[in-house]
Amino acid sequence: MSLDAKIPGGPLADKWDRHRFELKLVNPANKRKFEIIVVGTGLAGSSASASLAELGYNVKTFCIQDSPRRAHSIAAQGGINAAKNYPNDGDSIWRLFYDTVKGGDFRAREANVYRLAQISNTIIDHCVAQGIPFARDYGGLLANRSFGGAQVSRTFYARGQTGQQLLLGAYSALSRQIAEKKIEMYPRREMLDLVIIDGQARGIVARNLISGEIERYAADAVVICTGGYGNVFFLSTNAMASNASATFRIYKKGAYFANPCFTQIHPTCIPVHGTYQAKLTLMSESLRNDGRVWVPKNPEDKISPQQIPESERNYYLEEKYPSFGNLAPRDVASRSAKEQCDMGKGVGETGLAVYLDFADAIKRDGKEEIEKKYGNLFQMYEKITGENPYETPMMIYPAVHYTMGGLWVDYNLMSTIDGLFVLGEANFSDHGANRLGASALMQGLADGYFIIPYTIGGYLAGTNLPELSTEHLAFKEAVSAVESQIKTLLSINGKRTVDDIHRELGLIMWDYCGMSRNNNGLQEARGRVQKLRAEFWENVIVPGSDKDFNQSLERACRVADFLEFGELMIIDALDRQESCGGHFNEAYQTEENEAQRDDENFCHVSAWEYTGADNEPNFHKEPLSFENVELTQRSYK
Amino acid sequence: MNKFISLTLRIWRQKRPNEKGQFETYPAKDISTDISILEMLDVINEQLTLEGKDPIAFDHDCREGICGMCGAVVNGHPHGSEKGTTLCQLHMRHFSDGDTIVIEPWRSRAFPIIKDLAVDRSALDRIIQAGGYISVNTGGAPDANAIPIAQEAADKAMDAAACIGCGACVAACPNASAMLFSGAKISHLALLPQGKPEAAKRAIHMLMAMDALGFGNCSNERECEVQCPKEISIVNIARMNREFLKASFFSSEK
Numbered sequence: 098m099s100l101d102a103k104i105p106g107g108p109l110a111d112k113w114d115r116h117r118f119e120l121k122l123v124n125p126a127n128k129r130k131f132e133i134i135v136v137g138t139g140l141a142g143s144s145a146s147a148s149l150a151e152l153g154y155n156v157k158t159f160c161i162q163d164s165p166r167r168a169h170s171i172a173a174q175g176g177i178n179a180a181k182n183y184p185n186d187g188d189s190i191w192r193l194f195y196d197t198v199k200g201g202d203f204r205a206r207e208a209n210v211y212r213l214a215q216i217s218n219t220i221i222d223h224c225v226a227q228g229i230p231f232a233r234d235y236g237g238l239l240a241n242r243s244f245g246g247a248q249v250s251r252t253f254y255a256r257g258q259t260g261q262q263l264l265l266g267a268y269s270a271l272s273r274q275i276a277e278k279k280i281e282m283y284p285r286r287e288m289l290d291l292v293i294i295d296g297q298a299r300g301i302v303a304r305n306l307i308s309g310e311i312e313r314y315a316a317d318a319v320v321i322c323t324g325g326y327g328n329v330f331f332l333s334t335n336a337m338a339s340n341a342s343a344t345f346r347i348y349k350k351g352a353y354f355a356n357p358c359f360t361q362i363h364p365t366c367i368p369v370h371g372t373y374q375a376k377l378t379l380m381s382e383s384l385r386n387d388g389r390v391w392v393p394k395n396p397e398d399k400i401s402p403q404q405i406p407e408s409e410r411n412y413y414l415e416e417k418y419p420s421f422g423n424l425a426p427r428d429v430a431s432r433s434a435k436e437q438c439d440m441g442k443g444v445g446e447t448g449l450a451v452y453l454d455f456a457d458a459i460k461r462d463g464k465e466e467i468e469k470k471y472g473n474l475f476q477m478y479e480k481i482t483g484e485n486p487y488e489t490p491m492m493i494y495p496a497v498h499y500t501m502g503g504l505w506v507d508y509n510l511m512s513t514i515d516g517l518f519v520l521g522e523a524n525f526s527d528h529g530a531n532r533l534g535a536s537a538l539m540q541g542l543a544d545g546y547f548i549i550p551y552t553i554g555g556y557l558a559g560t561n562l563p564e565l566s567t568e569h570l571a572f573k574e575a576v577s578a579v580e581s582q583i584k585t586l587l588s589i590n591g592k593r594t595v596d597d598i599h600r601e602l603g604l605i606m607w608d609y610c611g612m613s614r615n616n617n618g619l620q621e622a623r624g625r626v627q628k629l630r631a632e633f634w635e636n637v638i639v640p641g642s643d644k645d646f647n648q649s650l651e652r653a654c655r656v657a658d659f660l661e662f663g664e665l666m667i668i669d670a671l672d673r674q675e676s677c678g679g680h681f682n683e684a685y686q687t688e689e690n691e692a693q694r695d696d697e698n699f700c701h702v703s704a705w706e707y708t709g710a711d712n713e714p715n716f717h718k719e720p721l722s723f724e725n726v727e728l729t730q731r732s733y734k
Numbered sequence: 735m736n737k738f739i740s741l742t743l744r745i746w747r748q749k750r751p752n753e754k755g756q757f758e759t760y761p762a763k764d765i766s767t768d769i770s771i772l773e774m775l776d777v778i779n780e781q782l783t784l785e786g787k788d789p790i791a792f793d794h795d796c797r798e799g800i801c802g803m804c805g806a807v808v809n810g811h812p813h814g815s816e817k818g819t820t821l822c823q824l825h826m827r828h829f830s831d832g833d834t835i836v837i838e839p840w841r842s843r844a845f846p847i848i849k850d851l852a853v854d855r856s857a858l859d860r861i862i863q864a865g866g867y868i869s870v871n872t873g874g875a876p877d878a879n880a881i882p883i884a885q886e887a888a889d890k891a892m893d894a895a896a897c898i899g900c901g902a903c904v905a906a907c908p909n910a911s912a913m914l915f916s917g918a919k920i921s922h923l924a925l926l927p928q929g930k931p932e933a934a935k936r937a938i939h940m941l942m943a944m945d946a947l948g949f950g951n952c953s954n955e956r957e958c959e960v961q962c963p964k965e966i967s968i969v970n971i972a973r974m975n976r977e978f979l980k981a982s983f984f985s986s987e988k
Binding site: 144151162163164165166167168169171172181183217221222224225226227228230231233234235236237238240247255256260261262265268269270272273275276284324336337338358369371373374375378379380409476479480481483502523546547550592594596597638640641647648649650 | 749760766768769770772773774776777779780782785786787788789791793795796797798799800801802803810819823825827848849852854855857858859862863865866867868870871872873875876877878881882883884885887889891892894895898899920921923926930945962
């Protein structure tokens with residue numbers, strides 16, 4: 098199959114308008130005849146469910162948590178970008194588009210990113226109408242701040258809880274449609290397989306996490322909004338249940354997986370404290386607006402940070418990047434922190450941390466002002482670490498945070514399987530090799546509120562969809578495959594717990610396929626992942642039964658997939674012999690240790706096709722052409 | 735800084751919704767004071783698994799105090815006795831060597847137990863479905879700055895909107911009332927001009943749903959406010975009552 102992204106013709110700024118006109122429409126009276134499955138209720142899934150139901154489609158929505166309000170979008174702190182240019186500081190749709198393409202190190206599709214920037218403004222309008230309590234200025238108009246590497250103030254925020262507020266907005270819209278009986282909500286369900294009939298995505302198989310029953314659901318189209326795969330690293334800022342099973346099992350059913358090696362390491366997380374740590378906590382990047390990052394010049398200095406004189410501190414970001422300073426993009430800031438720690442300059446008990454210091458900001462603006470901006474973050478930090486950041490500099494270290502790779506989709510957000518749409522973090526489309534701060538919320542909502550309602554109509558109106566029931570053979574086969582995997586997992590009865598194996602997988606991935614990578618290490622990691630996978634299937638212990646609320650079994654299914662998926666990430670990282678954004682291969686760097694792209698050979702999307710267990714996946718290339726921006730070496734000097 | 739303590743845990747175990755449950759005792763040895771109480775349960779569960787026993791079921795997800803998925807009563811306090819803290823953010827440094835910790839699920843007629851510490855809180859979703867929204871369809875909203883909102887109103891709305899829907903207020907209330915939860919949503923939307931057109935309908939419908947779902951009434955015990963991990967103020971209940979009275983007297987909503 099050739100990879101046709103179906104990008105509409107015409108000038109960049111007109112493509113989306115033109116496409117919306119060219120897309121076929123479903124007659125309003127006919128919409129109620131279509132069933133759509135939406136899996137996941139983060140920003141993308143909730144907004145898609147609500148918008149599709151408002152249009153009249155019948156929607157079935159699934160989530161693994163007890164309520165759709167809990168999806169991990171809720172944890173996004175910093176904000177959401179939009180090109181409103183309210184502060185009059187030179188922003189525009191074009192600038193947001195340009196910043197996003199450049200921030201993604203020129204590995205994203207121009208047309209998709211431009212559309213995202215266009216839609217960004219409408220999202221803010223809609224969210225305000227929904228009652229999102231965004232921060233406001235004294236005059237009552239919306240407040241903006243600069244965020245994560247942007248030189249304009251285009252980020253809208255609701256204290257440090259922007260993701261929560263936007264998700265609760267989408268959840269309220271979803272709840273309204275549940276009340277209107279346009280959405281049937283299925284919480285505590287985990288999708289375990291996709292059902293494809295005659296080449297079309299026609300349903301899913303899901304496990305009822307309370308009863309353990311394997312249930313079947315049929316539809317005319319399936320929309321996947323199940324988020325990213327950061328938990329392949331075991332320790333990440335993702336929620337505990339975030340997983341790659343839906344997307345990975347869809348990949349095994351034939352959809353292509355794009356750029357799995359593009360993972361984002363967030364620079365401002367609370368450092369790891371010990372073996373039993375279950376997850377890492379992100380501190381919003383907005384902290385870098387006022388905090389200054391430094392390490393002691395002399396690593397032998399074991400005195401408390403406040404006592405280290407100014408002359409003995411190395412503000413390495415400000416020195417290396419005078420114009421961006423502490424606001425350098427995430428990948429650059431993360432690698433710089435690792436660099437300092439690798440040189441032995443790290444602080445804290447583990448030596449894997451750097452300081453983020455607010456002393457100057459407090460001196461300049463007063464404690465009250467800082468508290469107003471970051472109070473909840475400081476409180477969270479103190480809760481976790483037991484230290485007061487108003488007095489002692491925070492300690493931070495990078496952690497896995499977001500995954501730019503995902504299922505390959507075309508301009509309509511449809512995967513290589515007809516009728517299977519992929520939204521939000523689960524797809525690969527808009528962030529290239531590195532996502533800018535405050536762009537994830539924007540993308541999730543753009544996909545759900547303003548793209549899928551049009552493009553799914555185009556598909557449904559132009560497609561012949563025969564009647565079907567869940568008695569179809571394809572459903573039966575999917576159910577029996579899922580059941581037999583679960584039976585196997587429960588019968589191994591070995592000696593290592595699921596978490597124990599997951600933790601080991603995470604360490605392999607972090608050490609060899611994390612912030613920086615090299616070919617030898619990646620080869621080594623591939624062998625180790627294969628070995629660990631073999632051990633998992635011989636030596637894992639999963640207690641309990643399948644027909645029960647069995648959280649160990651849930652995790653076992655997810656880790657089984659991560660053990661395969663991790664290898665795909667490594668294969669992709671080995672194939673991409675360049676550095677770009679979040680993918681840093683040590684062999685390809687500039688003299689200043691920046692990622693060195695190879696535009697001649699790697700200016701493309703790598704899309705992988707499953708060819709069976711233990712077979713090499715097939716490689717497919719979607720060349721990226723840049724007609725509107727010039728490919729340049731990113732420089733944040 | 736990293737200290738280790740040993741504790742005795744008394745944990746509620748219940749296999750199924752309608753089965754009888756009981757407390758069971760587990761020793762917790764050499765627990766790092768840097769880990770959270772949920773991470774301690776992870777450690778216990780790893781041990782139970784290796785011993786061939788059934789691990790303790792408990793709900794949790796984000797582990798950073800924002801998703802609202804976790805929650806249990808610790809030594810008589812929902813989410814434990816630290817102020818403004820969810821269970822996942824309750825760290826072991828707040829306990830001392832030799833302590834006994836009693837952990838049990840939310841207790842409320844409206845929250846049936848699923849297993850061990852996990853309960854069914856879908857009743858809270860149903861309260862929201864009864865009216866906890868502004869009825870705007872996607873598309874067609876005016877410019878975001880078309881309606882200025884005084885900073886104070888926006889701030890108050892945000893204070894109320896910070897609710898994470900964990901259900902601690904219900905667990906804390908002697909009447910198992912969901913007034914703080916409902917009041918927070920009604921206040922959040924009533925404080926904003928966008929929420930005004932439906933304010934009367936919302937207040938009446940959400941309160942009716944709350945009653946029908948088996949939650950009790952408010953008798954000003956103020957336990958909910960004390961235990962709320964997001965420190966939502968009971969001013970929101972007062973505001974809800976005003977909205978409800980206004981709606982009952984002056985609107986045609988039933």
